Amino acid sequence: MCKLSSLGNIVLTSSAHLVRMLFSLVLIKLISHYLGPEGLGRLGQFLSFAAILGLLAGGGISNGVVRYVSEYSGQPKKFQNFLNEAVSYTIFCSVIVLVLCCVFSKILASFLFEDPGLYWVFIVVGVAQCGYAATNLINSIVSGLRKTEKFAFIQIAGSLLAVPVIYILICVGGVAGAAIAIVSATFMSLIPAMYVYKNLELRLRFLISNVRELNFGRLPHYTLMLLTSAVAFPVVEIIVRQWLIQHSGFHDAGLWQGATKLSAAYLGFFSVFLAYVFLPLVSNQNKKNLIFKLIVKYMSLISGLFICGALVLYMWRYFFVSLLLSDSFSALGDVLIYQLIGDFFKICAYVIGFVGVAKGATALYIAAECLQSVIFVACVYGLGSSSEGLKSVMISYAITYACYFVVCCIALSVYLMKHNDSRSKVVPK
Numbered sequence: 002m003c004k005l006s007s008l009g010n011i012v013l014t015s016s017a018h019l020v021r022m023l024f025s026l027v028l029i030k031l032i033s034h035y036l037g038p039e040g041l042g043r044l045g046q047f048l049s050f051a052a053i054l055g056l057l058a059g060g061g062i063s064n065g066v067v068r069y070v071s072e073y074s075g076q077p078k079k080f081q082n083f084l085n086e087a088v089s090y091t092i093f094c095s096v097i098v099l100v101l102c103c104v105f106s107k108i109l110a111s112f113l114f115e116d117p118g119l120y121w122v123f124i125v126v127g128v129a130q131c132g133y134a135a136t137n138l139i140n141s142i143v144s145g146l147r148k149t150e151k152f153a154f155i156q157i158a159g160s161l162l163a164v165p166v167i168y169i170l171i172c173v174g175g176v177a178g179a180a181i182a183i184v185s186a187t188f189m190s191l192i193p194a195m196y197v198y199k200n201l202e203l204r205l206r207f208l209i210s211n212v213r214e215l216n217f218g219r220l221p222h223y224t225l226m227l228l229t230s231a232v233a234f235p236v237v238e239i240i241v242r243q244w245l246i247q248h249s250g251f252h253d254a255g256l257w258q259g260a261t262k263l264s265a266a267y268l269g270f271f272s273v274f275l276a277y278v279f280l281p282l283v284s285n286q287n288k289k290n291l292i293f294k295l296i297v298k299y300m301s302l303i304s305g306l307f308i309c310g311a312l313v314l315y316m317w318r319y320f321f322v323s324l325l326l327s328d329s330f331s332a333l334g335d336v337l338i339y340q341l342i343g344d345f346f347k348i349c350a351y352v353i354g355f356v357g358v359a360k361g362a363t364a365l366y367i368a369a370e371c372l373q374s375v376i377f378v379a380c381v382y383g384l385g386s387s388s389e390g391l392k393s394v395m396i397s398y399a400i401t402y403a404c405y406f407v408v409c410c411i412a413l414s415v416y417l418m419k420h421n422d423s424r425s426k427v428v429p430k
Contacts, residue, residue, distance in 0.1 A: 013149045017156035018273040024160040025266045026325050028186055029259065031171045032179050033326040038255030042246070044179055045258040046113040047122075049238045051183050052265075054126060059134025060094035061227030062087065062220045063141045064276060064358055070145025087138065090220050095134040102127025114176070122180050129184045132191040139194040143201070151197045159190025222363045229367045233374045241381050241394055249390030256333050256391055259326045260340050267310065271303055271348050275355050283356055289417050292356065296413070300352045307348055311341045332391075339395035346402035353409040356416070365412065372408060377401040 032041055066087055073080040102109070106120040106127075114122075136155070143151040166189060167182035174181065238261065245254045279299050286292050314321055318334040326333070357366045380397035 013153040014274060014278065015270070017153035018270045020157045020160050021273075022266045022270055024163065024186065025262070025269075027164065028167055028182065029262045029266075030325055030327070031168060031182075033259065033330060035171055036176065036179060037327070038259070038329055039251045040176060040179070040255070041258050042242075042251035042255030043114070043176060044183075045242050045254060046239055047180050048183060048258070048262070049236075050109070050113055051126065051180075053232055054098065054130045055133055055187050056227055056230070057224075058095065058098070058130045059091035059137050060220065060224045062090065062223045063137050064227070064280065065220050065223035066138065066141035067145045067276070067280065070142055071147070074146060084142070087220065091134050091138050094224070095131045098130055099127040102130070114180075119177055119180075122177060122184075125181060126184050129188045132188045136187070136190045136194040139198050143197060151201075155190055155193045155197055158193035159187075162192060163189035226358065226363055226366045229370045233370045237374045237377055240378055244381055245390050245394060253391040256330060257394055259322075259330050260333055260337065260395070263325060264340055264344050268344060268348060268351075271307070272351060274303070275299070275351060279352070280355050280358060293417060296352055296356065300349055303352060304345065304349055307345055311345065315341060336392050336395045339392070339399045343395075343399040343402040346399075346406040350402065350406045350409045353413050356413065365416075369405075369409065369412070373401060373405045376404055 029041070032044065036044070069083050069087075070080070073083050102123050106123040107117045109123045110119040111117045136159075140152055140155055143149075143155075163186045166185050170178040170182040170185065172178075242254050242257070245257055279295070282295055283292060286295065315338060318337050319331060322330050322333050322337070354366070354369065357369070377397060380400050381394055384393060384397055384400075
């Protein structure tokens, strides 16, 4: 029965993200069709900004909430106290982001759109991220309670509700409409999330009267880790995209943006699987040999699935690029192999990275995120060629994550050896 339940959880989690992945592809398809590579290129900076806010909404504590809800679920007092503190922390972080979005709206519009008149988009974004925060918190709670069917319902229903909204916005609103569509895509999940919350026997309270006495425990550590992850690569994307625009123009920048969005869609499938299946297993495990076996098992499973999918994608790459983006992105098929190679090493490194998340290795996690960012930028500027701007960036991506995977393996070896040494010490009587 236990195995059947685990299999059911995997199927539900995978199905939920499959729907989210398909929705992301529909979103990119609509933008590509109505605005073309140039339009997608102009929206690229905003896409990175929206991705950062989506991850950091409410403090970016999703993994921490999953871990502690699961840990405290059998201790009612600790469980309730943690929920109240998580709600307070989420609201506190959301209000700060809302205020910042409003105050710096014109500056953001000038930088990301080169049009200060679109400042209102960022006010909408500030309000929307409060909805993201509530959705992320509810998703994390139901996942920590192992109510996978409710998590799947939120993801699937939210995606289906958002489809007609984004279609209308992109069709009639141009670049500004597409920007709002990107924001509304995540916000619509708040509707099923609130429905799920109403049917849970939980009481979430904002402890405003005791806010000075709150003990958030390790939640800020999870914020710091996700902040690094959420900011590092999008910032690198902005730097690399600017290099591409200067050397090859908006067209190549749009092609690369299309490649990164396709990559994010299918890599997200694996990251969700690891977060809600692999992370709880590693969090509750302290024995070196069992941690290693889990890593080997899940890396083998994930790399095998990725290779099968990548082979299908590559063999029919021009068909899929045309189907998922548009015919104007056909040049992407010539360099897609480098993206797939980089993604293979990236997803293998993800498995090791989640061990760091499970064990709260904040400093190591931040160092790893910074390292991959530095390697990518260095490769682009060091190996980049103006005559083959897009190809240079794609090759740099593959090199970056091959190097990053090797570094992760070395770090894992050191961690396991230290862990073994600490476990093998005998305290003298």
